[in-house]
Amino acid sequence: MASTVNKLLLVCLAGTSLCEPLVQRAALPVADTLFVNGIIHTLDTGSTTVVDGALAITNGTITCVGTEVACKPAVGSSTKVVDLNGKAVIPGLIDTHIHPIDAGRAMLGCTLRFQQLTQDALRNIIQACLDRQPGETRMLTVTEFDREGFTAINGPGNKAMLDSLNTTRPIAIIATNQHNVFVNSKTLQLLNITRDTPDPPGGRIGRDSNGELTGFLEENASGPARALGGDRGISQIDASIAALAQLRQKGITTILDALQGRHDAWTNLTAQGDLTVRVFTCFGIFGSLDFPSIVAQAQDVKKTLDSGALVANAPGQIWRHVKFFTDGVLPQASESGFLLEPYLVDSGNGTWVPGKNFGIPNSNQSQIMEIITRTLDAGLNIHLHASGDAAVRSVLNAAEAMNRTFRPSEIGIAHAELVAVEDRQRFAKLGIPVIASYQWAQKATYWAGLNEKALGPERMSRVEAHGILNDEGALLSYGSDWPVDPLDPFLALSIGVNRQGDPQNRNSHASFGPQFVGRLDQQPALSREVALRGMTTAAAKYLDSSDSIGSLEVGKFADLVVIDRDYFDEAAVPNEELAKNKVLLTMVGGRAVFADNSTNFLPAEWVAESDRLNSHPVVKSISPGNILSRAVTGRACGSHSGHVH
Ligand SMILES: [Zn+2]
Ligand SMILES: [Zn+2]
Structure with missing residues (x-):
């Protein structure tokens, strides 16, 4: 170093x-x-x-x-x-996994601002949002819900606390990790979800021990509730304008928008001369396994919206990536990240033992191979969400079975939060970069309490192995995953270098209480140079744009x-x-x-x-207050969270 x-x-x-x-x-x-x-x-x-x-x-x-x-x-x-x-x-900083339009919508809409909230506080904020729109009957979508923080102080939560709000509107609260929603009975009714509705493939409908609906919809089960909320009355262009203001201020000059359907916001902003960041866009459809259709649509979007090439003095949009989810997320409330060994469960006598849940794989290995092959054959790149070690291995195995090495731009694995020891060298061998979110290598609500118990100490000692993966030759390209977390690249760099948060930074979990201060673990951290290269030269390499950006x-x-x-x-x-x-x-x-x-x-x-x-x-x-910086709640034992998409 x-x-x-x-x-x-x-x-x-x-x-x-x-x-x-x-x-x-x-x-x-x-x-x-x-x-x-x-x-x-x-x-x-x-x-x-x-x-x-x-x-x-x-x-x-x-x-x-x-x-x-x-x-x-x-x-x-x-x-x-x-x-x-x-x-x-x-x-200029390059962020290779970010959701600007979601972030913009969050800033412009009803947001819980990443705070750890009591039931009453959560209800008060939502009631205030409802009261600001008298006469509105459409769904209220609420964002930035710190589900892990909420669960830590209130227990798992139930739709009854939403049903008692003074409204007849359907409500959907999207968790910071973006993989699950919390809804009221009106929403369940509109979606025709009853206690007899079976779980959809790759999804889970939350039920209590009596089989009653809890109001939580996980992974693919969450899609219809999101769709019901539509654009929340906030246009894509307005959301983009809000996000661009933050990106400019944080020094971000190029992004990879990690999941979008077709839209014209970037085109319109370009025409107005107000596109202030270079945009690479992942075309993806959440929950779909219709690969021929996804790839055909991505090709069509590329044909009509892609600016063709990066141009020096005029930021444009590059539609070259397909996004695909291979699993969900690791926190205990979701347990949808796909693991090689099951999540641990409380045995009842204080010990945690292997349970039956391995998480939610979104697809099997041959399907992953199919989407990779179809995407690359179509001249596109693929950006795969894989959080758990089994999901990561599925992608590595699928790539390996194709019997070639890849250019760094072709296959990117986003997150790789848990990687089996024997898989660490395979990224470099295959030519597959890791899109890492450095800020997750801090002590945080999503690693504490039930979350660390369900993963167990051995797996906990291996999470977010950015330093090790770098030492093993993997190309690390940074992705903030905003609005899963507040947008704060220098905090991310700091956590990459220190493997701990900053107690004086409100966006860091270390500011939430003494239990979140100090080093996450003893894994090697990143050098300042490697950390910054992940936001510059390595990111440019991942985007196949080293000739024009990154240095x-x-x-x-x-x-x-x-x-x-x-x-x-x-x-x-x-x-x-x-x-x-x-x-x-x-x-x-x-x-x-x-x-x-x-x-x-x-x-x-x-x-x-x-x-x-x-x-x-x-x-x-x-x-x-809606700029995505966690507000301080002032509770002595307060802990807040964003997590992991
Ligand atoms: Zn993701
Ligand atoms: Zn994401």
Whole structure:
């Protein structure tokens, strides 16, 4: 670890090659923007950092990285020269598993904001949402439900507590992990679900010990309730506009939208010039096993919506991925993540012993092989959700049976929260990246209490093995899974590096109480460089776009972020302060899409443009409390949760 860090702290000394421009001076085109006096972390293959560095941009493309002397010839009469005051510059962040439209809808709709709530508090928030829409009869969809946190203080919950609300509307509460919903009797009635309704394939209808419906619908059983809620009266474009505002502010310049049907939101935003992030989109249909139809639809969407190629100064949309779920999620309330050995159950005398439930596989191995084959044969890539060790193994086995190695972009396994020891080396061998959510490697409500008991200590010691998988040669590409968790890339980096949360960060479970402070386990963590590469170069590799994004090099797009505190400066920013960083400037293809209006060194017109984007009525309408940061409830033993989709 130390050696990679040292390499990154290389300094440009006068007379060394680093001080030369990376193209011939004579060939330097006139720059639109020249940054000077910055610490430029290029994240090129040599991990070059230029201290007191400069970076020139022409038409959205980087045309010089080096010293000020080296890049100065790019200055012309129209060049904006921006003195960075010694601030650090890193490549724009790439998030390869995120749900922006769900996140936008959550911000604009009725949200429980990730809080751990008592029954009464939950009912009060929902009643207030109902009361804000008098006369409305359609379903109320509620999001950001911390089910694990709720269960920890209230028990499992029952539809009766929703039935007593003052409304005749159907209600569906979507858990943060997005894999289950909690509904009232009106919803069950509209869906024709009775105590005699059998569980659908790949789904579970919650019942109590007397067989009565509890109101919880797991996995494939949750689809109809979500569908009933429709778009919640929030259009895709409004949801996208709300999400983009957050992405800009967090330094995210490229995303892989992890599950979408066909929609035109990105097209419309592009036409308005307001698409401020490069969007890769996964076409997926939750719960369907009709592979020929999924692939045909994905091809059709690609034909009509895909922008064709990334373009330097104009973010577009790339529809190249199919999304497929192979299992559910691990928390005890769901137990739908597919495991090699069953979840443990309470034996009644204080010990936990293997039960009968292995989780919910969404498909068998030959089906996984079929969807992979059909997708790749159609010239598309496949992004597979696999949380449990059996689900992960199914994908690895299916890939292995195809008898070839894969390009890193072809097959991605999202989550891989639990991986069997003997499977760890297979990712690198097969060429399959792991899309990892670093923030899950902290002590959290979803790993505590019944959740850790149901997995048992041996499996608990192996969850979120990001460091080990990296050491075994797997390509790690970061995915936030927002809105499963609040969007906070520097917290994620901090947890990747520390394997523990930050008690001072409200988005971290470590802020919820002393039981969540400290290291999750003794597994190796990530180096700062590996963690950041997962959001930059490795992510670009996964998206098959290393030629244009991921690092700050001549010829690549000017997607970059200026940060308040130098991420790589271990003296100035000790490990425990990594999450405190702040984005000052986000640039996509040379356009400043976010400029912190409290800084004094950024051009006024950039700040004005950033403020203009954020003055959109939709962005303005987001109540600050609905920005996805967990609110502090003030309970001494409070614990909150988001989990795992
Ligand atoms: Zn997922
Ligand atoms: Zn997800």
